[in-house]
Amino acid sequence: MHTKILLDEDQMPKAWYNILADLPTPLDPPLHPGTGKPLVPEDLSHIFPMELILQEMSPKRMIDIPSEVQDILRLWRPSPLYRAHRLEKHLKTPAHIYYKYEGVSPPGSHKPNTAVPQAYYNMKAGIERIATETGAGQWGSALAFATQLFGLECTVYMVRSSYSQKPYRKSMMQVWGAECIPSPSTRTKAGSSVLQKDPETPGSLGIAISEAVEDAATHSNTNYSLGSVLNHVCLHQTITGLESKEQLAMVDEYPDVVIGCLGGGSNFAGISFPFAGDKLKGTHRETDIIAVEPASCPKLTKGLYTYDYGDVAGLTPLLKMFTLGHDFVPPSIHAGGLRYHGASPIDSKLIHDGVMRAVSYHQSEVFDAAQTFARTEGIIIAPETSHAARAAIDEALRCKKSGEAKTILFNCSGHGHFDMSAYDAYYAHQLVDYEYPEKLIRESLARLPKIPGT
Amino acid sequence: MELPLLLSSTLTMCVIGLLVNPIAGLGGAVGLKGTDGQVGEARARGALPRASGRAMEALALLSGLPVCFISCSGAMGEEALRNAGVSRYEVAYRASSGLTSADDTVAACRIFLERNVDLVLFCGGDGTARDVYSVLGDATPMLGIPAGVKMYSAVFAVTPTAAARIVMSGCREGGHFLIRDAEVVDVDEEAYREGELKTHLFGIAKSPYVRGLIQSTKQVFESHDEERAKTDIAHFIREVMDGTPDILYILGPGSTTAAIAGELDLKKTLLGFDAVKGGALVASDLHEQAFLALLKEGTQARLVISIIGAQGALLGRGTQQVSPNVIRIIGIENIIVVATPQKLTETPVVFVDTGDPDLDTSFGTHISVISGYRIARRIKIGTGEIPSPNTG
Ligand SMILES: Cc1ncc(COP(=O)(O)O)c(C=O)c1O
Numbered sequence: 143m144h145t146k147i148l149l150d151e152d153q154m155p156k157a158w159y160n161i162l163a164d165l166p167t168p169l170d171p172p173l174h175p176g177t178g179k180p181l182v183p184e185d186l187s188h189i190f191p192m193e194l195i196l197q198e199m200s201p202k203r204m205i206d207i208p209s210e211v212q213d214i215l216r217l218w219r220p221s222p223l224y225r226a227h228r229l230e231k232h233l234k235t236p237a238h239i240y241y242k243y244e245g246v247s248p249p250g251s252h253k254p255n256t257a258v259p260q261a262y263y264n265m266k267a268g269i270e271r272i273a274t275e276t277g278a279g280q281w282g283s284a285l286a287f288a289t290q291l292f293g294l295e296c297t298v299y300m301v302r303s304s305y306s307q308k309p310y311r312k313s314m315m316q317v318w319g320a321e322c323i324p325s326p327s328t329r330t331k332a333g334s335s336v337l338q339k340d341p342e343t344p345g346s347l348g349i350a351i352s353e354a355v356e357d358a359a360t361h362s363n364t365n366y367s368l369g370s371v372l373n374h375v376c377l378h379q380t381i382t383g384l385e386s387k388e389q390l391a392m393v394d395e396y397p398d399v400v401i402g403c404l405g406g407g408s409n410f411a412g413i414s415f416p417f418a419g420d421k422l423k424g425t426h427r428e429t430d431i432i433a434v435e436p437a438s439c440p441k442l443t444k445g446l447y448t449y450d451y452g453d454v455a456g457l458t459p460l461l462k463m464f465t466l467g468h469d470f471v472p473p474s475i476h477a478g479g480l481r482y483h484g485a486s487p488i489d490s491k492l493i494h495d496g497v498m499r500a501v502s503y504h505q506s507e508v509f510d511a512a513q514t515f516a517r518t519e520g521i522i523i524a525p526e527t528s529h530a531a532r533a534a535i536d537e538a539l540r541c542k543k544s545g546e547a548k549t550i551l552f553n554c555s556g557h558g559h560f561d562m563s564a565y566d567a568y569y570a571h572q573l574v575d576y577e578y579p580e581k582l583i584r585e586s587l588a589r590l591p592k593i594p595g596t
Numbered sequence: 597m598e599l600p601l602l603l604s605s606t607l608t609m610c611v612i613g614l615l616v617n618p619i620a621g622l623g624g625a626v627g628l629k630g631t632d633g634q635v636g637e638a639r640a641r642g643a644l645p646r647a648s649g650r651a652m653e654a655l656a657l658l659s660g661l662p663v664c665f666i667s668c669s670g671a672m673g674e675e676a677l678r679n680a681g682v683s684r685y686e687v688a689y690r691a692s693s694g695l696t697s698a699d700d701t702v703a704a705c706r707i708f709l710e711r712n713v714d715l716v717l718f719c720g721g722d723g724t725a726r727d728v729y730s731v732l733g734d735a736t737p738m739l740g741i742p743a744g745v746k747m748y749s750a751v752f753a754v755t756p757t758a759a760a761r762i763v764m765s766g767c768r769e770g771g772h773f774l775i776r777d778a779e780v781v782d783v784d785e786e787a788y789r790e791g792e793l794k795t796h797l798f799g800i801a802k803s804p805y806v807r808g809l810i811q812s813t814k815q816v817f818e819s820h821d822e823e824r825a826k827t828d829i830a831h832f833i834r835e836v837m838d839g840t841p842d843i844l845y846i847l848g849p850g851s852t853t854a855a856i857a858g859e860l861d862l863k864k865t866l867l868g869f870d871a872v873k874g875g876a877l878v879a880s881d882l883h884e885q886a887f888l889a890l891l892k893e894g895t896q897a898r899l900v901i902s903i904i905g906a907q908g909a910l911l912g913r914g915t916q917q918v919s920p921n922v923i924r925i926i927g928i929e930n931i932i933v934v935a936t937p938q939k940l941t942e943t944p945v946v947f948v949d950t951g952d953p954d955l956d957t958s959f960g961t962h963i964s965v966i967s968g969y970r971i972a973r974r975i976k977i978g979t980g981e982i983p984s985p986n987t988g
Binding site: 342438470471473504571574575576577578579582583585586587588 | 821824832833835836838839840932937940944964966968969970971972973974
């Protein structure tokens with residue numbers, strides 16, 4: 143019985159899977175924030191390279207991974223798939239638990255799977271600098287790593303509360319040559335206006351996105367890059383699901399349950415799309431695909447499925463997605479990467495259409511699971527990842543009750559080595575279980591003006 | 597020895613009014629629940645004063661700081677200062693007799709106020725807190741060294757050592773204390789001796805505190821500053837009220853609910869229940885009968901309340917106007933609890949004590965408390981009887 147299921151380097155997938163090709167009904171198009179009309183590729187060309195814009199809208203099922211990108215991905219890919227024998231034994235469950243470990247990448251998460259191709263396509267398009275935002279610092283450090291490999295400059299707007307809370311993520315960006323600025327900042331109009339209204343704001347991902355987009359839009363040598371949400375980001379992440387499918391096949395398994403945590407939706411998309419594709423095509427109709435979100439920021443379980451902006455200032459296109467409202471500033475939970483008001487439009491549609499589903503958990507429940515995982519499997523996982531571990535453990539416990547030997551796969555999206563202060567807070571009984579007062583918020587929004595396009 | 601003195605004298609000197617209630621805690625030691633009107637009895641039962649000793653414990657830790665104390669003669673302060681080895685103090689009030697009373701506390705506090713002290717540090721119990729507050733109001737911050745029988749007010753540090761730590765942190769900043777609101781509650785001593793805790797909110801003082809005991813695990817609050825947190829909560833609740841103009845909102849006592857009224861530009865009674873509908877004040881300082889009249893047939897109402905006192909009381913203590921009957925008519929699902937994160941870190945568990953145990957249990961095990969703009973926290977509801985007050 144294997145513990146690690148490994149692929150050789152030459153077995154690494156050579157193409158990404160584009161689920162847009164298999165959707166039974168097309169995605170609602172992104173809308174121009176000014177006109178409310180569906181976007182055309184040119185609308186995005188001042189902040190994205192054309193190759194990524196085409197991927198965003200491509201009807202092609204498989205999209206080739208450029209060989210320069212493959213060369214870099216091979217620094218850590220294919221990543222291992224683990225069978226969680228010790229966790230299963232501890233839970234006394236008949237279920238088979240597998241986890242795809244993305245913490246082996248140099249920045250320590252799944253994020254470089256898209257940072258590398260994004261940096262590559264920008265370099266090819268003659269771009270000299272990339273601006274981006276980061277919440278907890280995972281994405282910022284991943285893009286710093288990737289841009290540096292292709293000789294690009296990188297400016298990272300980091301949510302202010304994390305900037306002071308996670309100093310080592312900042313240090314990593316410095317090692318990889320990126321500039322990291324606490325957001326909101328006075329570098330941009332969007333940041334200045336937030337600061338003027340509220341000098342003490344802890345910042346949010348939505349504000350940081352506004353800053354990075356503005357930076358890119360106002361500098362011709364600079365493009366913008368987003369670490370999640372968008373179709374092309376989800377596309378790049380499918381390498382994790384494609385590898386997992388191969389690895390599971392090596393041990394004659396196919397998952398009954400596929401789980402990922404969801405911030406913007408990219409690691410969840412990555413692990414699940416190849417299996418969701420099978421479900422759509424009818425080859426495996428019964429797969430239960432679960433996105434896990436924090437109870438404090440529950441867009442999937444309590445949000446609306448509607449058009450909304452991706453950022454606070456309303457600079458991004460309007461996307462049809464599950465959202466808590468673009469002006470919602472989620473509470474400062476330790477899983478900073480899950481503090482986002484919206485979700486990937488593809489994930490949202492598939493959840494809305496019942497192909498996949500969502501659950502939410504409180505912080506303290508999530509850290510209980512992280513502790514169990516660390517004490518059985520050894521890996522200290524990121525707070526974001528712990529949400530997926532919680533759901534996987536609960537599924538396995540349900541199997542224990544029902545006696546079913548289900549095969550559970552979850553995306554172990556990153557390690558938590560720079561999140562130890564969150565673990566400290568857990569042991570000091572200082573974790574706060576935030577909630578989203580859904581009914582009151584809906585009432586409070588009753589009189590607000592509507593955004594165009596809804 | 598010269599150098600530290602020289603150094604400290606270049607710092608801004610922090611001026612603290614110090615007051616010890618010599619008879620605080622006398623009753624407790626001999627099984628009397630409180631000392632009001634019981635000094636003779638307590639002494640007869642052989643009670644020994646302990647307040648001076650408790651004060652000394654705190655003061656001993658402060659002897660090297662750039663602090664100047666303004667205090668009272670004998671057992672009301674001087675004795676503790678001298679025994680603690682503090683040399684920089686001035687006696688500004690002298691009690692006329694050996695047996696001091698509330699009048700002496702009040703007179704001393706008046707002098708502290710005149711002398712513009714940065715902080716009044718007092719040693720006593722809830723009764724002393726009430727007397728100090730009656731003079732200071734929210735003009736000057738106050739901090740209690742616990743020495744009384746009952747300490748349900750939120751102005752008390754947990755121990756004398758904790759009180760010293762809080763003083764130190766502010767003095768290092770030249771008298772700039774981090775200030776928060778703290779309820780001063782009044783306990784009905786008669787009832788308390790009968791084993792029943794009846795409190796009412798006497799006032800809301802300003803009190804210094806120390807932020808985040810374990811700095812390395814900084815938990816980011818919805819916002820760090822309590823005033824700001826109140827504004828955030830008020831802003832959110834105002835939006836909810838704007839969106840539901842047909843619902844009658846009853847705002848309970850406290851400064852957080854007062855902030856909500858402030859958002860609406862309404863004047864609220866700080867310690868009472870006021871009713872608001874469609875942005876206008878409908879009634880103020882409601883009592884049970886007035887409640888019942890307002891809630892006649894079919895009026896949809898919501899009760900907005902905050903957590904009272906250091907022990908985390910939600911309903912019952914300090915809110916007797918809201919009888920079980922009133923709560924049933926309004927409906928538990930229509931109670932909106934608000935509290936700042938600062939308050940919630942001190943009261944991880946809240947208590948519901950409406951006087952009707954069935955009603956109490958129907959609140960369940962957890963309650964959602966609005967703690968910021970569009971933010972709530974899940975807080976545990978305790979099941980204890982009378983929760984124990986801060987005792988050293
Ligand atoms: C380790 C880890 N997992 C998950 C996420 C959530 O992002 P996404 O939903 O795009 O996968 C993040 C985001 O920062 C992360 O750092």
